[in-house]
Each structure stands twice: as structure tokens, then as C-alpha cells.
Amino acid sequence: MDTITIKDIARALNLSTSTVSRALRDSYEINAETKRLVIEYAERLNYRPNPIALSLKENRSRVIGVIVPQIANNFFSQTINGIEAVAYSRGYHVIIFQTHESFEREILTVQQAVARKADGLLISLSSSTSDVTHLCQLQEKKLPIVLFDRVSNELDSPSVTADNFGGAFAATEHLIQTGRRRIAHLTIPPYISITQERLAGYRAALDKYGIPYDESLVRYAGFGQDEVEPIVDDLLRQSPDAFFAASDRLALGCLEALKKRNIAIPETVSLIGFTNITVANLLSPSMSTVEQPALEIGQLAAEQLFNMIEGKQKIPQPGIIRIPTRMVIRESSQRSLVG
Amino acid sequence: MDTITIKDIARALNLSTSTVSRALRDSYEINAETKRLVIEYAERLNYRPNPIALSLKENRSRVIGVIVPQIANNFFSQTINGIEAVAYSRGYHVIIFQTHESFEREILTVQQAVARKADGLLISLSSSTSDVTHLCQLQEKKLPIVLFDRVSNELDSPSVTADNFGGAFAATEHLIQTGRRRIAHLTIPPYISITQERLAGYRAALDKYGIPYDESLVRYAGFGQDEVEPIVDDLLRQSPDAFFAASDRLALGCLEALKKRNIAIPETVSLIGFTNITVANLLSPSMSTVEQPALEIGQLAAEQLFNMIEGKQKIPQPGIIRIPTRMVIRESSQRSLVG
DNA sequence: AACGTTATCGGGAACGTTACCGGATTGGCG
DNA sequence: CGCCAATCCGGTAACGTTCCCGATAACGTT
Incomplete structure (x- = not known):
């Protein structure tokens, strides 16, 4: 309605739109006086270039899509924080999509993001995603993609995760060193990369101390509301002396149970x-x-993505960046008096 | 690059773009056979209309802006969840902006959202915002705005909040009924509407039980990392027998201290x-x-906004929708044995 | 004097889509 | 047989912006 365009300025100043455009972009081929006129007038009317028109012309949106399982989750909201900080500093906007841990919604969501002409995608896979061909296709179309946290090695893209193996190894080793032997591992659905890595870390630590791996001590929990409690019950029948839980939700559910x-x-x-x-x-x-x-993972992932988008570094180096975790020992894992 | 457009279809089928466009929109003036051809071909090539071109043409973006102080906050991330659910079901996308509790950033952020042609704004004011003329201006330009949680009555727009007065009243009354008399109130910066409402609820409960209001028992805390502890220390000198904290962060900081x-x-x-x-x-x-x-607040706020956007219900009824709170009594406020 | 240079600006196309207007063909009816 | 309406489709402008290509002077160069 009353949003003013380059045409309005041109008409008012008796210039052509091209001249106004060039004056505003400070082109050398415009008279200094004319520039001054245009810029002053634009300022006075509070002119803002229409980003949609720009997007149409330049075939890019200056928007990146972030696809996460859910945002109401401390880890992801912190990650998004990191992503946004980097994106905004580069003049990009962020659109957030949630898959709610559903493979179908992930596919739809990715399509949405592509249709919206996102310049790049930052993805943490849903827990029910075992197949990433929908992402491979996009990659062949040269759409920059970076995975974080829930990554997949079937996609040749840069990935950023925490050092899940190392973290799980350290946690398990800590439990062993405080006298535990029957360590239960409560973890998330098995497709996800982080599940595998944490499980591997867990097993490696057991190995190191000559403790046989007991499959009955490992349980996979979905994302239902009341899924954790029965699983804990089930695990308790194996008389474990320690629990290593692989996520926020599981650890809290475990504690509660x-x-x-x-x-x-x-x-x-x-x-x-x-x-x-x-x-x-x-x-x-x-x-x-x-x-x-989390924040750092988000920042790094975003930086990787912008390297691909802006550096035109079309060939993604499919390296995985692993960020060290930090173990904080508190009361819940103190050396037991009995042990 | 290889995103296919209506032109490609037209060329391939020896039709004009207008015909293709109408065929795809199922216009009555296109032959059924032609329609079939076009639609089949479009499907086969996986044609998706370019939303950016649409936006430019229709002067709307099908994007709403959500402006919150921060997303890494349980309340807000839950609210956003509610907003997204409603938005996506209506075919809209959500762009999230953070003000980080800064008035300047709020102004910038609002400008950004407007420049991006957001069709409407859902705003929770920053704690340092006492002046809302930047929003009034937008409202005069007919941009739909709905406030939630941190609202302002200086803006004639629909608002959605929890029943802060009622919640604070109930909490204070509960403390009184469990034998407390010197109830400290630790709250957030005073500009914000919710601060005032909660304070009023607190005072009203004191009043009801004939307890004089003691200003020295009320403290305002900012959003700094280590701000809470010294304030708690300070409050303790007034020998309170209860704390009523007005936010997530404050309650936790209080507990920790x-x-x-x-x-x-x-x-x-x-x-x-x-x-x-x-x-x-x-x-x-x-x-x-x-x-x-939180989820419900988000949903309701979003619905209000869409009523304004789509119903063209230009004149906003500036009513405040208040959603009841729920008090959950746990150990931290049990009747003291001494009292 | 003829030509090249420089400075400064305008015209038009293009990005993808839709809407308006208009045109062609056909069939029906008087 | 001619006219009109219905059916079906194409051309073009427009949304806001940039960019390529010219155009027009004024000026300097040979």
C-alpha cells in the first residue's frame, strides 16, 4: 500500500528506475549530485528494497532452513540459538521446521524448504529416518546441506556432532571406575547415528575393562510420553547397578522412575x-x-553451511566435525558405599 | 537451475504460460484434455509453483514473524510450538526473531520483519521496552499484530496472556495460608506488563489477609547471568519466610542460591x-x-493473528484474552512445621 | 572536422506467476 | 447463410528490482 518503491522515487525525482537503482547502490556512473538527491529522498521516505523482488531476480532467498525433530527441547533450542547468531550476522534469516520425529514429515518438510527456495539446509535427522535419498537428490541439485547432531554417513555432506563416542566412553568408564559392573544403557531409536556412536563408546569402555557386553542391558526407547517407565522396569529385572541414559528426556524419565x-x-x-x-x-x-x-555445534554447522553457500565451495568435503563433550560428575554417580 | 517453471511446461506442450497457469489452477475455461496434459506433465516433472514469484505478485509472503526475547527458554519454545502448529496448518511459515531483551534490537527486528513482508507479527515485548510507538506505526499501516505474554495496553491490538494476576494471587494466598507472613517477591524488570500484573496479584492477596505491603521485600532482577544471587542475599536481610519468584530463571536462581x-x-x-x-x-x-x-497461549495468539490476516478483520478488537494458570503445590511450599 | 572518450542517464528485458483483455474457432439458431 | 455465443486459448502487463545495451551530450584528440 504505502510501501514505497524505486519507481516512486524515480517518478518523484523525474529519473528512471535504473538511475535510482544505481544511485542507491552507489554506482560510479551516477552524478554525485543525483546520488545525493536520490539517497536523501529515499532516506526521507524510509525506502527499503523489497527482498522478495530481489529473491526473484537473484534466484536466492537469503533464508536458510533449519530442520530439527522438535524445538521444545533444550539441546535443539540452544543449537538454533547458535545457528541464528551466525545467520543474522551474515544477513540471512532462519526458518525453522519441525519433523516431530516422523520420516514422512521430514520429507514433506524438506520439500517445503526447497519450494521456499531456501539457500541451504541445516538438518538434524528424525529418529525414524533410515534412508536419506531425499537428501541425496537435493545435493545433486547443488543445494548446500549440512547435517548436525543426528547425522548420516550415507550423505556426502559436512556434519557437525558432539563427540558421542568419546562422551559415552567417558561416562561408561566413569561408572566402571566407581565400581559398577552391570551398566544398563537406555538409548534412543537405533537408526540414528548418535545412537550407534554412543553405543560403540559404551561397548568400548566395557571392553577396556574386560566386562562382557550384555545385550539385555541395552534398551531403545521411542519418543512417546510414557515409554520410559516400563522400559526402566524391564531393565531393573536385569538387576543393573548403573544407568547410562543417552538423552535429556531419557535421563529425566529414568530419574523419575x-x-x-x-x-x-x-x-x-x-x-x-x-x-x-x-x-x-x-x-x-x-x-x-x-x-x-549445543551452541557451538549450531554455530559451527551454520558456518559450514555459509562456506558452501557463499564460498561457492560446491564440492562439500564430507568430513565430520566432532566437538568434545564435557563430563560433569554430580551426586547421581558417586562411588557407592556398598561397591 | 533445474527447477522447472510454468514456462518450461508451456514450451514443452506448445502452450502459452497463461494456459498452463489456468490449467494448473483448474480454470473452467481450459479444455479437460489440455488440463490433463498439463497436470500430468507438471506432476511428472515435479513442478512446484515458485512462492517468491507469488509473493511478489500478490504482495504477501505467507510468512508470519514471531518476535520473542529469546528462544532458549522453555516458555517461549513451547509457545512457538503452539504458533507453528497453527501456522503450518494454515499454509503459513514462521520466521522467528530474538530481541535478547534489548529495545534497540526489538526495533531493528521489527523493521526486518516488515521489510521481509511478513503478513503479520506475533510479539512478546522485550523487558527493556517501555515505548511501543514503533508498533503503533505499523498498526496504522494495517499490519496485523498480536501481542502475547509480554503485552502492552498502549497498543490497540489483541493480546493473549496467562492470567498473571490470578496466578500471582493464588500463589501468594497459598503461601499465606501455609503460615507465611513475610513473603518476598523476586520479579523481572518493571516495564513489562506481566510484572505489573503479578505484582498486583501479590499485593491483592496480601491485602485480603491484612498483611501490609512492604516494598523492601520486592526486588527486580535483570537478565544477567549472576544477578540473582546477590539479590537473594539482599532479600534475606529482610528475613523473609517465603519467596515468590516470577519466572523460570528467577525461581531456579532462587532455589540454587x-x-x-x-x-x-x-x-x-x-x-x-x-x-x-x-x-x-x-x-x-x-x-x-x-x-x-504456553502451548495454548501460542495457539490462541496465532489464531487471533490469522483472523486478522485472512478475515481481513482490519479493525482489531483490542481485547486481552487471559488464560487461567494452574498452581501445582510441591515440597518447596509445604506448611512449615515451625509456623 | 571527424572521430573517440567520458560522464550521465534512460529503455527494456528478465526473474515466475497471474489477471485482464482480446482473438480464433466452432456450433447453433434464426 | 449469416450472426452470435460459447469454448478455448494467447498476448501482455504487472509485481520490484537489476543489468545489459544504448543514447546523448560535452569534451578532447588527431
């Missing part, structure tokens, strides 16, 4: 989580955690 | 927070809270 059953932590079983909640120290008992640098 | 000083909760002081953290029951002690229905 154990408290509900009046199982002493850490006396009877100790507990360590792979999580990013900020209140771990305020829990009862305060919870040991392996922390992932 | 009190635990650090070995002050028994709830024996010496009891504590209730105005918050949305999901782990309140796992804290030590488990924390009483007044919960806001």
Missing part, C-alpha cells in the same frame, strides 16, 4: 545422562551428565 | 515459582509452581 520406586541413587544404582539441561545440579540427586556444546 | 546457603526449604523459607519447567517435580526439593499454558 527410579525415584518413584524408591531406588536409592547412587547407592543402589548410579545414573549419568547425556544431556543439556541446565538444572541438572538442582535435581535430587543432582545428576551427572555428559554435556554437549 | 538458597540451597547454597543451606537455608532449609520449606522449613525456613518456602518457595513457589511462576514457571514452565517440566522438571520442577524432580528438583530438590520439588518446586511448587504456577504453570502457564
